[in-house]
Amino acid sequence: MFIDEIAARMARTDGVARAADLLAAGARRSDLRRCCAAGQLHRLREGVYALPTALEDVRTAAVHGGALACVSALRRHGVWVLDADGVHVWLGGKGRRHAHPQCACVGHWDAGAARPGVVSVARALVQLAGCQGAEAFFVAYESAWRLGKLTGRARAWIRDHLDAGMRYLVDIARPDADSGLESLVRLRLGRLGISLRAQVPIEGVGTVDFILDGRIILEVDGRENHDGESKRHRDLGRDARALALGYIPLRFDYAQVLYEWSIVEAAILGARETLGRRSLRPVVGATRRV
Ligand SMILES: [Zn+2]
Ligand SMILES: [Zn+2]
Structure with a gap:
């Protein structure tokens, strides 16, 4: 498989991918080695690769063992968020954290299988609610809605996945908040x-x-x-x-x-x-x- 094909595939997952997924899509190990040697791919850790264009926080999340999540993912999606420290990483329900230098990551272990990349706006909002609380969730939710990043189905999914005590926030939210x-x-x-x-x-x-x-x-x-x-x-x-x-x-x-x-x-x-x-x-x- 040529680098163009690999890059096109990886662009769909924010410039990072597991070797297993690339191999399943038709790449050979020799292709990955060749691309790495030419500087067209970076090996982030055992079995995880990034394009040179992959963003720093997406790489960090992949190195840590998962996908960019929660407030970090929302920021990447262009959603307005309150300040929060650290790179927030979704490791999946059973994911394992990988040690790396200067790790200041905040792990999330909600159910599912995490792949390298950036989680969806809807999932990130549910993660944010649990991580940063009602106000942080509400401002980000209204921002995402105003930006046209939440379909009716996504809003219903979010409501279903929030703690019962927070569902009223979805009910009182509006799509037209200026800021x-x-x-x-x-x-x-x-x-x-x-x-x-x-x-x-x-x-x-x-x-x-x-x-x-x-x-x-x-x-x-x-x-x-x-x-x-x-x-x-x-x-x-x-x-x-x-x-x-x-x-x-x-x-x-x-x-x-x-x-x-x-x-x-x-x-x-x-x-x-x-x-x-x-x-x-x-x-x-x-x-x-x-
Ligand atoms: Zn978080
Ligand atoms: Zn980390």
């Missing part, structure tokens, strides 16, 4: 009984990130902010105009929303209380469009 941040904030606010709308245009203010309960504006500065003083100047103006219209603007940075939610939540609840009190008085001259 992972929106998914996360909506899930957390939903637990408090607070409704949310994302990317809402307000005349005189501009398009705001989120409106809560129709009156509280929640703005979240991006992961990276290089705008400095001019952005701060603009934001102060926006907040002042929002207040003048009867909204309560709250502004946090991305890390605060992700990692210091208790502060954000306390501010939102405080703003609701303030609004409750304020609604006892007539507001003169305020135009509300929400």
